[in-house]
Amino acid sequence: MGDEENIEITGEDEAWASVEAVGRRRVYRQGGTIDWMHEEAAERGRKHQVEHQRGVRSLLTPLLDSWRMWCVIIATGVGVGCIGAWLDVLVLWLADLRVGRCAYGFFYSRSTCCSGLDVAAGEVCNEWLTWSQSFNVTSTVGQILIQFLVYLIFAVLFASSAAILVQSYAPFAFHTGIPEIKAILGGYVLDDFLSPWTLLIKAVGLALAVASGLSLGKEGPLVHIAVCCASLASGFFAPFRNNEAQKRKILAAAAAAGVAVAFGSPLGGVLFGLEELDLFSNEQVMWRAFVTSVIAAVSLQYVDPFGTGKLVLFQVSTSQQPWRAFELIPWLGLGVAGGLLGALFIKINVAVALYRKRSMLREWPLIEVVGVTAITAVLSYMVAFMRVQTSELVSYLFQECDGSRDYRALCQPEAIWSTTFLLLCTLALKLALTAWTFGMKVPAGVFLPTIAAGACLGRAVGLLLQAWHKAHPTAWIFSSCPPEGNCISPGFYAVIGAAALLGGVTRMTVSLVAILFELTGALSHVLPIMISVMASKWVGDAINKEGIYTAWISLHGYSFLPNIEFRDDEGKGDHYIVPASQIITVNGRSSTLIELDTLLNCNNHDGFPVVDGDMLLGYVTRDRLREALDPLMQNSSEEELQSTRCTFLPRPSSDFVGPNLCNTMERAPMQLRQETPMDIIVPLFQKLNLRYVLFTAQGRLTGMMSKRDVVTLMNAGFKDAGALCDRAGAEHPDQGTRDVVWESEASGDVPLR
């Protein structure tokens, strides 16, 4: 199926993109950005050929063509759903293993071991043995000690295995993956990030990391896993394997499915894709994302890892009582607090990342993981709320006190002060631990711990308010409350707190509210969630512009153009245009072979403007030029290399002898006048996925700007941009980037025009 693609393109296209290579895969260098224009043109060419075949094939090939796409979509959806379910089971077993084991089978988790028993009704599960029971320890101190020791050992074991796996086999499997996915979907090339190895290591490592009790969630990594699945599935089909743009459209759909599985919310997944992954540009992608999400969610529900038939992580039992207007004040307060804490969290997380990079921790990631795991385990044993799995904690905090269940005195009015103190402790510890954990060499998501921390904050506020109401039921502020019974629902305050903090950390809006809407169900309760998310985003944005993912993209220095409005208030954008005098150009009238060869060897730019004098003729990419040069140079002696002259002029003068390279050149590159304001140029890059723009005046080349320059311009406010890159210039292959150009100039051996 793969190699039947051998496509010719109509005449017009040739002028724009180098399309002779359409049938073959265009290879991009790791760290570069793909050429969207080229890839789209190639896809159009391919589709044209598919639809214009003769005979029976004209009917079958288009069907087959679209069937391939749906194959990938369905395979990805089912795969993500199954992996999600499998992860749940694995994590449950591993996490229970820290506490005890099943008497009749080592590989049973506690709930499987005790299945059939109604534990809530008081039935005792004798088949489940804690480690102290296993080892027949009877003294209380001994029991506590042995339990703690085994817990600690398993936690460290899990976390360090995850770190070793990641470090040895798939360095890209650490962290959440969402920043990289954003960059990749925007055209960044990072193939190792999508390899099957990474998929495997990320999945296993994630299960180990979550089970180790570290303060991390599995939502972000699930998105990474979903994207890897899609990459794997799309690798079987040539149209996706050979076209990076088409592949990215599939990856985008898969990313949405990852969120859908993580939260059991297919619409939330689609909206997350739209908002956070910038899939606004293509209607087809939206539909694919939706289909993938639904298939993934249905697969997860079908597998039903917990046998509950429930899809969502933590169902919220919203009390159906209405809320009162005065409650908007604490909710707004929670929003503001969430924004502040979120911004603080980002600052700490970035500081830790920089410290890790610059200190000796860089050399010893394993030590760091072991240390943090041990600290987390000790703290978990000391602070009651941190002992359970984070998702369990969240479900307790979201629960209303309806008398049926209670966890750790959450519902006991007499314990209000100690509970509040405990909640605030948990909040502080969770935030601190997560800020450190998020960035270590283990797969780690930031969603769930943030939700838990926010829920602690919200629940604490709710409890205090409830206590106030109980103490002074007739105070004027509570005048709208019913004379008896409850007025404040601390569980819903926890939801609000979670939304606010998550909003402050990720700066998401619509998708966040949609996910929480699907959790709570009640429409009238969406309004306060919305208000607090909005407040949180405003406060957060006032402190630092970037959400956590954008901050990490900047730290890594990925060439990613965020889809935000750019306003060149100070008019500084012009400094980012490289003037004509500093651009490395090709002399299009007449260049010797050796000159062209030197040009290619002495710098690593992706392409060069071709000029005649200072009149712009076109733009030639490195690959095309190299392709054209190689056969010419093989057949030439040293002397011929010096003397043979090539031209790029479409109609050279009749006495010119020598090869004409005019067909290697893109004859209609995007040109603007230099007077064009940056406010117009930046959206051009954002919306058209350009790699470069040439500036001309009356046909004369006056300047150039590359995507990398625009990224630098957009990152100008973030002082640590690129701090995690290993080599400063290594990832800047686009021509026009100032630092690279200066570098080349300094080396002195480049023919400047």
Next chain:
Amino acid sequence: MGDEENIEITGEDEAWASVEAVGRRRVYRQGGTIDWMHEEAAERGRKHQVEHQRGVRSLLTPLLDSWRMWCVIIATGVGVGCIGAWLDVLVLWLADLRVGRCAYGFFYSRSTCCSGLDVAAGEVCNEWLTWSQSFNVTSTVGQILIQFLVYLIFAVLFASSAAILVQSYAPFAFHTGIPEIKAILGGYVLDDFLSPWTLLIKAVGLALAVASGLSLGKEGPLVHIAVCCASLASGFFAPFRNNEAQKRKILAAAAAAGVAVAFGSPLGGVLFGLEELDLFSNEQVMWRAFVTSVIAAVSLQYVDPFGTGKLVLFQVSTSQQPWRAFELIPWLGLGVAGGLLGALFIKINVAVALYRKRSMLREWPLIEVVGVTAITAVLSYMVAFMRVQTSELVSYLFQECDGSRDYRALCQPEAIWSTTFLLLCTLALKLALTAWTFGMKVPAGVFLPTIAAGACLGRAVGLLLQAWHKAHPTAWIFSSCPPEGNCISPGFYAVIGAAALLGGVTRMTVSLVAILFELTGALSHVLPIMISVMASKWVGDAINKEGIYTAWISLHGYSFLPNIEFRDDEGKGDHYIVPASQIITVNGRSSTLIELDTLLNCNNHDGFPVVDGDMLLGYVTRDRLREALDPLMQNSSEEELQSTRCTFLPRPSSDFVGPNLCNTMERAPMQLRQETPMDIIVPLFQKLNLRYVLFTAQGRLTGMMSKRDVVTLMNAGFKDAGALCDRAGAEHPDQGTRDVVWESEASGDVPLR
């Protein structure tokens, strides 16, 4: 608040857009398209000024500025919700009035009149008098006759009142409004469509039209009403009143709220906005749309017109039983049938619209409305399922047969053949009547009747399959069914049928499935809905490319660029580029005042390229040129007009005397080389909202293409494009459009270069 805007713009912008007029409102002609670039530049300038004020104002003004926007959002949301609730009440009363009246108050609807009585439990409502009871008619024939007569009279009365209102006061209040909204959001100027008068007439007319029993729904018109609300609310604030682009962003949010209220589904509203109204481009718009939708839905729920607390039009009671794999075959069949019927519906509807335009019906819209209403009333009396309100019918059809309720033998197995026949009759009649009604001079939506027709089809298929199962429970196809009990849920087949037909008519995907998802709730049932919608869209797209809304946009000839992929397979796009020899240009080196004045008077283009010889200097819009000319001409004698020479050169030769108009010109218009393929040019227009593109080669003007040309190119496959326009060229004010240019050439008195 309004006139404090007096903004200066930084130097760069001037080169791009004519921004001296930023502070004032730029007036666009009805039927033109707005200049997005200009409006965005103006907004950037305004924001810049707001944020760079001194003293206390620097803190307060930005807050005030964003507060204004939220004011509009909240007002719109609350307004739409309240209007939606008020409409429900009004329609209920009017519709009941056709059947009878309340004994103790004329203005009570039946349910209000009988409130407190449990009609289902057999209590008789004596306060509600049918007209035959009112008139004390006792004979059965007399009763039937009098009931029918009153019904007919009221129906005709309502419909004709609606038509008279529309025709006399607000001609734009007819039809659904969604095509116009799509065009307006895309930049089309149609101010009358958004006037308060239109709002009032549309709301009242809609209530009358729905109550008249005509085959129409209120969903589309509700979107129109929402947009009118937003236009009204935004008119109070200068930033929106003076900036068409900012206003459109508010209108887009309101449109989503309209759908949210119509279906009680805020997420569905947002997705509808994203998918059908092309709001992909702006993240802010998405958030605003979401907020507006939620506020509107909460308002509607708060007002609670029916006292049920339910938000959605027709709750679906999905039987929780799983579906079987063999059912995919009938569901796929329903999808295909929905696509076929949908495409057929569009064809008939377009044919009727053309017939109406070309026949004598054009002169007598009132007669048509009266006639169709009468026919509909008679048919409604004859076909049982059409007698109730369409929304009621749909809720019956979606209902499962759980023994509690039954309507017209829908659940009686012995009546299967007659019921199926009746359902298919209803389907045919509904489709035919809707195809005629949708386009008459009354407010009319196409959603609800389509849903009803589709539900009839689905229910019929479900009933037949159920009967087959009952007759042959052991057939191999039913092997996966449980040995006893039900296997087929005809109610869910009705949902599938509705989704399929709606998909075929509107060609929506994600938003349609999302709305039905919120109706049914069960995630596993989304999969079949998705499959049938997809099948329906494929089949429909294979027959005719346009959905019903796009078809109407084409019929009206609005300058709207659909956000679909354009592939120039036959390479015919080049024909739509106007060559330089046919462009009306301004001589930039030296033109007399009278030459420029003649240029402006002899054609209605929006702007002209300025050239020196054939070198392009820039682009000047009609408004700017007129503004600059007027003061010069007032102070000049006839002779001076002939002799005074103006120049557009930035640096004219030192011996040149006369006014320099170079600042009126946009010096950096978008330029491309003519070799650029159409596949690249069309997305440029789509994504950047351009109005024109100039083609140059080495600085020489070689051609031009306007947005209108691109629209014509995109509509090339639709043969009736612009058929409903009154004058062919009247709505083509953009320069470069071929027909207009030729027209001007024919007149002969235009200075061609």
